[in-house]
Structures are given as structure tokens and as C-alpha cells.
Amino acid sequence: MQKVILEMNHIDKSFFGKKANDDVYLRVMEGEIHALLGENGAGKTTLMNILYGLYQADSGEIIWKGEPLAIKSPKDAIDRKIGMVHQHFTLVNKLSASENITLGLKTKGYPFTDRASLDSKISEISTRYGLPVDPGKRILEMSVGEQQRVEIMKLLYRDVDLLILDEPTAVLTPSETDDFFAVLERLREDGKAIIIITHRIPEVMRIANEVTVLRDGKVVCSKSIGDLDEEKLSQYMIGRDLSTLKREERTGGNVLLNIDGVSLEEKGKKVLDNLCIKINEGEILGIAGVDGNGQKQLAEVILGIRKLGGGSIYLDGNRIDQLSIEERKNMGIGYISDDRHRDGLVMDMNLEENMLLRSERSGFLHHGFIDKSALKSATEHAISEFSIKTHSSGIPVRLLSGGNQQKLIIAREIHDSVRLVIAFQPTRGLDIGASEFVRSLLLSERDKGCAVLLISADLEEIFSISDEVAVIHSGRIMGIVRNNSDVDMTRIGLMMAGKEVM
Amino acid sequence: MAELMDIIASFLASSLRQAAPLSLAALGVAYAEKAGILNIGEEGIMLSGAFFGFIAAYFSGSLFVGIISGALGGILISMIHAFMCIKVKANQTIVGLALNFFTLGLTSFLFLLVFGQNTKLPSVASLNPITLPVLSKIPVLGPVFFSQNILIYILYLAIIVFFVVFYKTEWGVRLTAVGENPRAADSAGLGVNATRYVSCIINGVFGGLGGAYITLAQLGYFQEDIVSGKGYIALVVVILGRHNPVFILLSAMLIGFAESLQFSLQTMGIPLPSQAFSMLPYLIAVIVLLLSAGKSSSPAFLGIPYERDKR
Numbered sequence: 150m151q152k153v154i155l156e157m158n159h160i161d162k163s164f165f166g167k168k169a170n171d172d173v174y175l176r177v178m179e180g181e182i183h184a185l186l187g188e189n190g191a192g193k194t195t196l197m198n199i200l201y202g203l204y205q206a207d208s209g210e211i212i213w214k215g216e217p218l219a220i221k222s223p224k225d226a227i228d229r230k231i232g233m234v235h236q237h238f239t240l241v242n243k244l245s246a247s248e249n250i251t252l253g254l255k256t257k258g259y260p261f262t263d264r265a266s267l268d269s270k271i272s273e274i275s276t277r278y279g280l281p282v283d284p285g286k287r288i289l290e291m292s293v294g295e296q297q298r299v300e301i302m303k304l305l306y307r308d309v310d311l312l313i314l315d316e317p318t319a320v321l322t323p324s325e326t327d328d329f330f331a332v333l334e335r336l337r338e339d340g341k342a343i344i345i346i347t348h349r350i351p352e353v354m355r356i357a358n359e360v361t362v363l364r365d366g367k368v369v370c371s372k373s374i375g376d377l378d379e380e381k382l383s384q385y386m387i388g389r390d391l392s393t394l395k396r397e398e399r400t401g402g403n404v405l406l407n408i409d410g411v412s413l414e415e416k417g418k419k420v421l422d423n424l425c426i427k428i429n430e431g432e433i434l435g436i437a438g439v440d441g442n443g444q445k446q447l448a449e450v451i452l453g454i455r456k457l458g459g460g461s462i463y464l465d466g467n468r469i470d471q472l473s474i475e476e477r478k479n480m481g482i483g484y485i486s487d488d489r490h491r492d493g494l495v496m497d498m499n500l501e502e503n504m505l506l507r508s509e510r511s512g513f514l515h516h517g518f519i520d521k522s523a524l525k526s527a528t529e530h531a532i533s534e535f536s537i538k539t540h541s542s543g544i545p546v547r548l549l550s551g552g553n554q555q556k557l558i559i560a561r562e563i564h565d566s567v568r569l570v571i572a573f574q575p576t577r578g579l580d581i582g583a584s585e586f587v588r589s590l591l592l593s594e595r596d597k598g599c600a601v602l603l604i605s606a607d608l609e610e611i612f613s614i615s616d617e618v619a620v621i622h623s624g625r626i627m628g629i630v631r632n633n634s635d636v637d638m639t640r641i642g643l644m645m646a647g648k649e650v651m
Numbered sequence: 652m653a654e655l656m657d658i659i660a661s662f663l664a665s666s667l668r669q670a671a672p673l674s675l676a677a678l679g680v681a682y683a684e685k686a687g688i689l690n691i692g693e694e695g696i697m698l699s700g701a702f703f704g705f706i707a708a709y710f711s712g713s714l715f716v717g718i719i720s721g722a723l724g725g726i727l728i729s730m731i732h733a734f735m736c737i738k739v740k741a742n743q744t745i746v747g748l749a750l751n752f753f754t755l756g757l758t759s760f761l762f763l764l765v766f767g768q769n770t771k772l773p774s775v776a777s778l779n780p781i782t783l784p785v786l787s788k789i790p791v792l793g794p795v796f797f798s799q800n801i802l803i804y805i806l807y808l809a810i811i812v813f814f815v816v817f818y819k820t821e822w823g824v825r826l827t828a829v830g831e832n833p834r835a836a837d838s839a840g841l842g843v844n845a846t847r848y849v850s851c852i853i854n855g856v857f858g859g860l861g862g863a864y865i866t867l868a869q870l871g872y873f874q875e876d877i878v879s880g881k882g883y884i885a886l887v888v889v890i891l892g893r894h895n896p897v898f899i900l901l902s903a904m905l906i907g908f909a910e911s912l913q914f915s916l917q918t919m920g921i922p923l924p925s926q927a928f929s930m931l932p933y934l935i936a937v938i939v940l941l942l943s944a945g946k947s948s949s950p951a952f953l954g955i956p957y958e959r960d961k962r
Contacts, residue, residue, distance in 0.1 A: 203959060222959075224840030239835035241828045242951070248824045253839030260820040303839075 151178040153215075154342050155200075155311060160209035162195055169195040170206070171366040175344075177311070177359075182333060182343045184357035184374075186350070186386055188580045190551075192366040193346045194236070197313045201233040202226045214310075224253075232304030233313040236346075238296050240288045246299045247271055247284035250306050274305050278335050279328075293320040293441065294329075301332070312336065315346045319606075322439050323642035330356050350382045362386055387581050396592060396614055398633065402430035403465075405600040406451070406569055411460035413446050413624070420446045421624040423460070428569070433591065433601040435615030435632070437608055438645055443624035444604045445487065448573045451602070452484055453477050464569065478508035483562035487574035487604075489551075493558045496547040500539060500557060501528045503546055507561045531560035535586075552583035559587065563594060570594055573604045588614050612636065620644035656791055662911060664795045670907030671803050672697070672864040674900050676885035678806075678813055679725075679857030681894045685817070686850035687830040689954035691747025692732045693858055694882025695754035699724040700862025702758040705873040706765065708775045708866075717775070717867050718802070718860065725859020726852055728754055733851035737844050740956035751882070759875045777871040778802065800868050802860060806900075809857065813896040826850070830950030833957040843957045861885065880933075887936045893948040902939075909935040 155177040162170040169192045177183045185193045198204045200211060202220040211218040213229060220226050226233070240249050247268050256262055268284040275282045280298045288296060297317065304312050318326045333343060333356060347353060353360055354374065362370040362385040370377075370385040406428045413421035420443050428434045436444060449455040451462060453474040462470040469477050478484070486492035494503050501524050505513055513524045528542040535556040539549055546554055555575070563570060572591055576584035591601050592614050605611050611618055612632055619629040620641060627644035630636055643650050676697055683690050690696070703724030708717025728750055735746040766773055778800035786797040817823040828836040829846045837843050865881070866873050884906060892899030909932040916928045 222840070223838045227840055233838075235838075239832065239838045241832045241835050243827060243831050244824060249835075251821075252824065252828055252836070253841050256821070260816075260822045262821045262824075 151180060153177070154179045154213070156212040157196070157200065158210050158212070160196060160199060160211075161207045162192075162199060162204060163207055164195075168366050170199070173209075173363065173366070173368050174371070175361055175368075176371070177342050177344060179310075179342055180337055180340045181358045182337055182345060182356055184353040184360040185344055185346045185363065186348065186353055186360055186382065187363035188348055188386060189578050190580065191363040191386075193363055194315055195366075196363070197233060197315065197344065197346060200226070201231065201313060227253075227307055227309070230308065230310040231313070232307060232309035232311070234297070234300040234304065234315060234317065236315040236319065238300055240296055240299060242289040243287065245285050245287050246282050246291070246302070249288060249299055250282075250284075250303050252303075254307070271302065271306065275302060278305060278332055278339075280305075280332055293439070294322075294325045297321070297329070305336075309341070311342045311344065313344045313346070316348075317345060318347070318349065318352060320440060322646045323638075324646050326352075348386070350379050350386070353382065354379055364388055399431065399616070400429070402598070404428070405430045405465055406602065407463040408447075408451070409461050409463065411447075411450060411457050411462065413443075413450060413455065413458045415446070419624055421450065421457075424621075424624060424626055426619055426626060426629070428600040428602060430568075430600055431595055431598045432616045433595050433603055433614055435611035435618040436602065436604040436621050437611045437618055437641065438606070438621035440606045442621050444573065444606075444621060446624070447621070448484070448486075448571050448602075448604055451477075451571060452482065475508055481566050481568035483564070483567040483570045485555075485558055485562055485570070485572045485575045487577055489554055489558055494546050494554060497545050499545055500532070500537075500542045500549075501525055503557060504528045504531065504561055507564065509564055509566055531557065535560050551578045552580060555579055555583065555587065559590060563590070567594075568599055570599055570601045571604070572601060574606065575603070576605075576607070576610060584610075608638075608641070622647040660791050660795050662908065663792075665911035665914075666904050666907040667795065667799070667803070668869065668907070669910040670900065670903035671806055671868070672861040672881055673885050673888050673903040673906060674861075675802070675806055675809070675864060676858045676861030676882065677888040677892065677899045677903060678809055678896060679729075679854040679861075680885055680889045681892070681896070681899060682813065682826070682857075683729075683847075683850045683854035684889060684953055685826045685830050685894055685950060686847045687833060687950055687952045687955065687957075688733070688736060688847055688850055688854070689743045689747070690729070690732060690851075690854055691744050691886070692728060692750035692754075692882075693747075693854075693885050694878055694880070695747075695750040695752075696725045696728045696732075696855055696858030697862035697865070697882045697885070698751075698754045698758055698876070698878045699728045700859030701866045701877050702762065702862075702873055703727075704859070704863030705775065705866035706761075709773060714775070714778055714867055718863055721863025721867070722856045722859040725857070725862060726855035729851045729855030729858060733848055736956060737847050737851075740958070743954045743956075755876060758873075762873060762875070772872045772874060774872040775867065778868040802864050802868050805860065810896045810900055817894075817896065827950070830952055833952055837957070837959060847957075858882070858885075884932065884936060887940065890947075890949075891936075891939055891943065895948075905939070906932050906936060 153176060157175040160170050160173040173196055187193045195204065199206045202222045202225050218229065247264060250271055251267050256267060271282065271284045280302060282298050282302050297320065317329065321329060336343060345357065357374050359373055360377065361368060364386060404427050408424060408426045411421055411424045412419065424447065426434060438444060446455060450457045453472065457470055461468055464480055469480065490496060504527060505524060512527065513520055525542060532539060532542060537553045537556045539553060546557060570591065575587050579587065591603065595601050603611065603615055615632050617629055618632050620627045622645060628650060640650050676693055680690055680693055700721040704717045704721025707720030708714050732746055732750055735741045736743045780798050780800055783797040787793045825841055825846065829841060829843050833843045862878060865877060888899055888902045888906060891902035913928040913931040917925050
């Protein structure tokens, strides 16, 4: 019989009056992988940050190994053998793997550390669990997958009994994910408890024993994986059935965007390497790939935010790579950035003022002055058409939820004269309902004859709406496939990992 | 030949004397910056050290008491800065600038209060050189480096200690972690704010010593704004020296050389206003900074307060 190692009961936590956790409970056994499933903003990470001491719960109790637990800081958590790997890694870039792993520990001889003996202990743990880590390598020289292994090694070095992993597979290629899951299984066999925070249902089915589903800060289900299937889980997670998007096969018209041998160097490193793609009118081209392989640079080179190092870009046969950003946007390019807080909106301005930031402004201007009433009515039209939830068009966009902010950007960027939409991670941070809305909108733009460049790290998203899929790795296109019923996903995975595939 | 050697030796010695207050102050700044504290208030820390060092030496008659008081005077200002930056989470640049002007007013006011308007400046005997046996016998360099006052020996010792701490101990690793990624440091159970407070104390001690050097070792008197921009130059020295204690000394020597060169040029009777020569050290600082542009060694979280419960 397995022992209960962790219980969390009646956990409440509010941020600015909004309940992020509402009477939440969680029970985890020794030697089990427990999935904490839910959409973005469902309260999963909040709950785990409470357990890890980064936040303090407003009320509720935590029972760890049969005793009540008061955790005031991550240090307390680690002392009690609870460890967490955050979605955004907490590694110090300028330090080596080994220095990161032993950071905060008082080892023999402190403060004069015997690096060599620490390194050999690290190597020993890394062979035991099959986690290859080079102790002397600095974090800034590592791939994301390596960095994640360092994070996990940090916890194993401290001999934790419970590992909390926040969205661990989001940054991994499919084959890295396989290796990663093998490590998790070895840890489970070793008797460690693992909580894995995720919104990916297939992963839960594949690796977890138990699952707790959160929705809007409340627990809606806590069961063994044997009693559940993917469909039930998605119902719990979203609270309703998911309508699947219908995409009709079609071939597009003339080539609208032609990117011909574009290269770009940054800090002496090639971030775009002789990259060629073409998109036809009325087609969606999906760019698949692990984050940070040149996607951002590609989007910004097309827009003109970054100057390209070589090659040329044509829109409808006209060369555009020497034009200014505004000139390009005026030719009909709409841009949905992956970072709406930084590139998309001015958070302290209201909806109307943000609406005014589009390139095609003639409708809002009257003899060079802002036509307030036209702007207001256009904004209100967008609010109703895109069902943006807001009290009025005059409040700062900072007060809107992420999904509604994104809808506002889309309303601004996709107007009647747009011919090319660059959608870069358009559903990042959105819940499933809002994501569906965005995807169906991109599909309808395509049906109207727009060309759409969809850049996303989410393979499911790419394959749900793209007509063609190109895989990017290290700034190069590894291959382009037509998205039909016989797409070979293994091959896509290999290309994402940078393998040459015929 | 021997004459040339003499000139070189005298230039080196004078460069070192000019470099000493800069190096002392810069070491403290480098420590604080490594922990993520940006201290534009270094000028104020030095001025406070210069004032309290002088006044304590004057009334006690002991230069030792003067040195200790100088360090304490530095801590006084650096702790106000630390409190405003760490606890109140104020903008560190603004706090630093405010403290510079505050200290300028405070020291001038206290000086007038104590000594009144006087035609003759009150003064103390300045620190005597101590000649180290054996080492000072090294040809040319020996007398330059090992026949100096106690503060310069403190500087040598500090450079070695700082170097070992930064690069050879776990403390250096922790300091880097706190400055580069405070959240990571916090997750690893390090006290981010405690580390930063300690770094500010060290900043205060060495800034204060740098200031006291000016009044107790160089001049023997105090007057309004006596530090006259050396605190800012110390910040430049930190950047030039890329936070490395040894490079900091070398950078300070470079600025110090420019300083002593301009003194010599002023006395050579070249028909240019003296202000033109006074510009020289600053000009060199700007030129070297231009040449070393784009290779910042500053920590990622320099000047950014840490808040744990922030969403």
C-alpha cells in the first residue's frame, strides 16, 4: 500500500480580489506521477507556488508526510525535500551547471568549494537517472533541454522526495520529451513523488497515474488515470465539449509572400540561414519548430522591425525589404505578435487609443486631428464583433484579460485591406475558448483570400489550420509538407530536432 | 637612462596615489553592483567618508580614528541608499543622485557649523609612508609600490581578498547569482536582500576609505565638494575594470596617470587655461569607455529591486 506523502486542503488565494485558488485540495502518494491539469489561468501554478513557498495561501492547510507544514520561502520547501522546476527556469546564466546545481548549499570547506568532488557527485547522479549534464558548461551555452536537465539535477542533488514540474514539455522537441518521460519513470520507480503541471491531455494519459483537474481556481475532478479518457478530461478541463475546427482542403491562388534566401546574423550567430518560403493567397502556412529557432527573427524581418542580412522579400511581386515598417503595413500586412505586452499594446492606454495604433488610420482622422466619435464607434464595433469583454472602450487595456487583449489586437490588425496576416503564437496564454475563436478567425481570413503565416510552437495548432507546414530549426527550413491525412509526425519531430530528413 | 627611470618611477608613484581613492571606492561599488545594487551615490559616500574621516582625525588627533570614522561615514550614506533601494524599492539612480546633493549640503553645513568662516583652513598631518622591508628594495617598482601609506596597503590587501572572494569562493558564486537572477537565488534559498545589504555595507566601507584617503593621505584638510567628481569616476573605473579587482586597479591607474599628467602639464607653462588640462582624466575615461563599448560585464538585474510575491 502506498503512503500519502502530501495533502493540501481548503487552499484559498486571491490576487487583487480575484480568486486564483478557491477551496482547492490535492492528495499525492509516494512513487506516483500526479498530473495537475487545467487551462492557462486555472490556478495550477499558483497552487504549486504556495506549496513551494513563493506565495502564501490566504487560508488552508498543507500536510507533508503526516505533519502540518508551514512554508515561508523556497528555502523551507527545499529543507523539507520539496523541489520545483519553474516554467521559466531559475538558472543563473553566467554560472556553470555545477555552480547552479550546488547554489545555496554549504558544502565541505565552505566558502572554499571543492568543485571537482562536487562535479563527480553530480556525474554519479546524472548516470543513475540517465540525465546527461556537463558540470563545467555555462548555462548560457546550453540548449533549453540541457537547461531543464540542470534544473532537475538541482532537485535530485538535494535529494528531494517531491518534484514539482511546471509545464516541463513546453520547451522540448518530441524526442526530447520521450527521453524526459523515461527519466520521470525512473524517478517514480525510485519512490519519488512527482507533480507535473500541464494543459496537454495526451501527456497526462501517457505518463500520469493520478490527475487533478483545476478550472477557474476550483478542483473539478481528482481521479486515477484508469477511470478517465482524453474526452472526459477535456470536458473537465474546459467545462464543455470541444467543437473541432473544420478546415476544407483547398489550394490557394497566386504567390503573395515570397521570402527568398533571407539570412540574418545576431551576435555573430546565424539566426536566419538562407531561409526560403512562399505563401499563396488563400493559404495558411504554418511554421513549426521549438521556440527560439529563428521564429521571432523571421516575423520581425518580414515586418521590417529587424533589418535583414541577406536575401529579399517580395509581397505580391514587389520587393519590400527596403521599405519602412509603416510602408509595409500599409501594403496590407497585419501583425499579431507573440508578446502582446511588449509589442502589441500600450497597457496603460485605453482600448480606443490602442485601436488608433493601426497603420491604416485614415478612418480615424479628420483634417489631421483625431475624429473621436469615429474612433469610438470603430472600437465599439470591434468590441461587439469580437465579443471583447470590457466595461467600456475607455478603460486601460491592462484591466482586460489576456484573451480579450488578444482579440483587440486582432481586431486592430486584421482589417479590410489586409492581405497578409503574420500570426506569431496567436493563442499563447489564451484559454481554449479564446484559442478556438482566434483559429477560426484565421481560417475565415484565409477563405476570404488572405495569406496567413502562422508561427507557433504548438504542433496541434499548426496542424489544425495550416494548409502547408514548414519546419524551422536553427533559422533554416528543414522541410515543407502539405498538411493532409498522411502527414508523418515522426518525420516532423525529427526535423524539429534538426535532423536532415529526405 | 637613470634619469628616465626616475621620471617613470615618479609618474608611477603619482599615478598610484591618484588611483588609490578611485580603486578603494571602485572595489566597493563593484561588490555592490555584483549583488545588483546600482550606486550612483558613490560621490556622496566618498564625500561623507572624507568629511567624517577628517573631522574625527582633527579632534582626536589620531589618524587611525580618522580612517575608522571615514569608513563609518561611508556606511552612513550607503545604508540610507540601501534602505531606499532594497526596502522602499525606490529608483536607484534617483536615490543615488539625491544622496550626492544631500551629502554635499550636509558636509558643507556641518563644516561651517564646526569651524565657522575662516581664512585659514583647519588641517591635520597627513598619513606617513611606511616603507616595507625587502619589497621596497625591488629596483624602480619597490619604492613606488612599497613605500606608501597604510591606506594603499589596505588597498593591496583588499584587491587580493576581493579577487579570491569573487572568483575562488562560493560567496562569489552566490553574489553573482543574486545580481544575475535574484529569483533563482531566492529559489536556491539564498537571502537576496540580506546579500544586498551586506554588499551595501562593504560599498560604504570602501567608499568611505576612498573619501578619507583624499583628506587624510592626500591633502590633510577638508573643504566644500572636496571629492569633486571622483565618485563618478569610480563608477567609470568599475565599468572599465569589468568588475574585476585587478583590472579595477589598472583602470584606476590609467585615470590616475591622466590626473598626474595634467598636473605636470599645468606646471609646464603651456599657454592654455588650466581647465583644459583638468579635462584630461575625464576625456580619457570617455575615450576608453567608447573603445570598450558593447562588452558590458554588469549583472542582468543591476538596479532592479527584488520582489518575491510579484505576479
